[in-house]
Amino acid sequence: MKPLELSPSDFRRLADRLSSLAEQWLTELDSRAIAPTTSGTATEALFAEGLPEQGLKDAALDALGPVLAGTRAGNARFLGYVLGSGEPVGALGDYLAGVLNQNVTAWRSAPTAVSMERAVVRGLADAVGCTGFTGSLTGGGSMANLMGLTLAREAKAPANEQGSPSGVVYASTEVHMSIPKALALLGLGRRSLRLIPTDAEWRMRPEALEAAISEDLSAGRRPLAIVATAGTVNTGAVDPLKDVAAIARRHDLWLHVDGAYGALAAMAVPEPFEGLALADSLSMDAHKWLYQPVDCGVLLYWDATAARRAFSFTGDYVRTMSPDSVEGFAFFDESLELSRRFRALKPWLSVRYHGLGAFREAIRKDLENAQRLATLVREEPRLELLAPVPLSAVCFRYVAGLAEPERNAFNTRLMARINGRGRVYLSNATLSECFVLRACFVNHRTTPEDVRTVVSEVLAAAEELRAS
Numbered sequence: 001m002k003p004l005e006l007s008p009s010d011f012r013r014l015a016d017r018l019s020s021l022a023e024q025w026l027t028e029l030d031s032r033a034i035a036p037t038t039s040g041t042a043t044e045a046l047f048a049e050g051l052p053e054q055g056l057k058d059a060a061l062d063a064l065g066p067v068l069a070g071t072r073a074g075n076a077r078f079l080g081y082v083l084g085s086g087e088p089v090g091a092l093g094d095y096l097a098g099v100l101n102q103n104v105t106a107w108r109s110a111p112t113a114v115s116m117e118r119a120v121v122r123g124l125a126d127a128v129g130c131t132g133f134t135g136s137l138t139g140g141g142s143m144a145n146l147m148g149l150t151l152a153r154e155a156k157a158p159a160n161e162q163g164s165p166s167g168v169v170y171a172s173t174e175v176h177m178s179i180p181k182a183l184a185l186l187g188l189g190r191r192s193l194r195l196i197p198t199d200a201e202w203r204m205r206p207e208a209l210e211a212a213i214s215e216d217l218s219a220g221r222r223p224l225a226i227v228a229t230a231g232t233v234n235t236g237a238v239d240p241l242k243d244v245a246a247i248a249r250r251h252d253l254w255l256h257v258d259g260a261y262g263a264l265a266a267m268a269v270p271e272p273f274e275g276l277a278l279a280d281s282l283s284m285d286a287h288k289w290l291y292q293p294v295d296c297g298v299l300l301y302w303d304a305t306a307a308r309r310a311f312s313f314t315g316d317y318v319r320t321m322s323p324d325s326v327e328g329f330a331f332f333d334e335s336l337e338l339s340r341r342f343r344a345l346k347p348w349l350s351v352r353y354h355g356l357g358a359f360r361e362a363i364r365k366d367l368e369n370a371q372r373l374a375t376l377v378r379e380e381p382r383l384e385l386l387a388p389v390p391l392s393a394v395c396f397r398y399v400a401g402l403a404e405p406e407r408n409a410f411n412t413r414l415m416a417r418i419n420g421r422g423r424v425y426l427s428n429a430t431l432s433e434c435f436v437l438r439a440c441f442v443n444h445r446t447t448p449e450d451v452r453t454v455v456s457e458v459l460a461a462a463e464e465l466r467a468s
Contacts, residue, residue: 017061025068026088030445032073033422043070072425076445077453080419080427082233082261082393085443087291089353093346094293104340106330108322114329117344124284124347125300127356128259128266130277134304136335137286137343138297141260142178144283145227147299147310147336149182151281152225152254154310159187167224168216170194172204172239174232176258188224201388202237202431204228206244213251225254230273230282231262234429234438236370236391238262242275249278257282260297261442262391264289267356268363272390280306286347289363291444296343307334366392366441372451373439380455382462386431392441395429398462408435410465417461424457 006014046066072078074085102110104117117137125133138144149169159165165187171179173195180190194216196209213223226248228239241257248255257263257279264284266273276282280303286296301307312333322328332338351359370392377383382400397411412428412435419425429438439454 014058014061017058018064021064021068022091029073029075032075034073034075034078034425035419035422036070036072038070046070074443076443076447076450077424078443079439079441079446079454080425082285082288082440082442083294084285084288084291085445086293087350087354087444090292090346090350093349096349097342097345100342100345102342104342104344105332105338107327110342111327113342113344114331115326116348117331118329120344120348121298121300123351124264124286124290124298128263128276128284129270129273130279130282130300133277133282133300133302134334135298135300135307136331137340138299138335138337139295140287140297141176141258141283141285142181142297143336144260144285144297144299145176145178145256145258146182146185148256148281148283148301149179149186149225149227150310150336151301151306152256153186153188155280155306156224156252156254157222158309160310160313163187166192167222168192168194169225169227170196170209170212170223170253171227172196172198172202172229172232174198174202174204174229174234174237175227176229176233176260178260179227179258198237201390202232202235204239204244206240206247209244210247213247213253217251223251223253225256228255228257228279229262230257230259230276231265231391233261234393234431235387235395236262236389236393236440238272238390240275241273241278245275245278248280254280256280259283260285261288265363265367265391268360269367288442289366290347290350290359291362291442292347292350296347304334311335362444366443366446369441369446369448369451370394370439372448373441373454376452376455380459382459383455386434386436393429394439394441395431395436396439397434397436398458400462401466408433411435411437413465414458414462417465418457421457421461424454426454426458 102113104110104113107114121135153165157165157167169192180193183192184190194212196204199205216223228241228244230238245255260283281301284298286292287294370389373394374385374389377385377396383396384399385396387395398414402410415428415437426437426439429436
């Protein structure tokens, strides 16, 4: 047998073992402690022996037990960060994509996969009210934001040939960390980002944006782009997209919308996202509010010519050799990536299995669960709600018996105690210098009972801390 060759029967045997492990994981998911009982020392020790020179054959899979035991369980009460719940049909699509091993770089190298990705991108654009947009799938919102801002830079301050770009990019003080990172990578520098204050609902203030642009123009600086946010990472705030778009048009600036968290909610509740289709480019994360397994980001843009202007630079060895608009298509002409995973298979299969209507309903339930938790927090005198809940992020803290200077330290310890108990997992945010507990609902498994459990676990963990 050739090196690395596996017979069909051997593949089936190994696949059956992995399938059984996956089935067991899903069966036990709700009863598992979300945060595994482990440590950095313990996880490093699992892999300390290094990679074997001689293969272990079937015994190689024996080590998966400890791997799973040390893995965070994304059950119905995992409400940390902005991480989707890993819909199982999508996971099966990922499995098949690995077996098919397509490089989705151009139609000639992966015909069906390229057409599928183009169809998935068009379908998601239609679903959020951006009919006519095209784009591609990416590793996540950070990559989509980097690519979107690359389009902006090359459209407004071309630097691909001569380098040395300069200009100002505007975003709210609630901007995601991926935006200053992107500006650093693009050579614009983090100092080129001008932060615009927000209103009482944590949304960018249009009049402050207008004033900042006018000030920069008067000072001889070159405004390039505005980054509006459709779902800020802290509170889920949606900037006034229509007003921001009008300012962008008036000053001939590129408008990029960071919708990695929130934009896919427009499938279910379009009203908060009025003006989304006025963007020049838009990032979304299907591994957030389309519940797909990581990774599956999306970049949409109105003008494919702008993408080709930014990214097209082709060597002879990858020429597509066809004048046909489909058979000559290459994602590498519109993307930063050359080697590209078959990401489209999981959302395509997942949506075909469940239907878009089921995803819209799951998003609505997440929004309802967030409002349910906000109501419970308001009704509980020991807790305090710190921000409005426009989407699905709920920011609150424990306040009973604590003076204001004590609250940050106590809630910091409280979050660790809550997560250590294993039944609920929350993350954190800082709002007006207040450390807050943050529950974010992008989880198709969560029920109203799970929401009530959040409050009971917070109170129980707080009592433990106060008694210690």
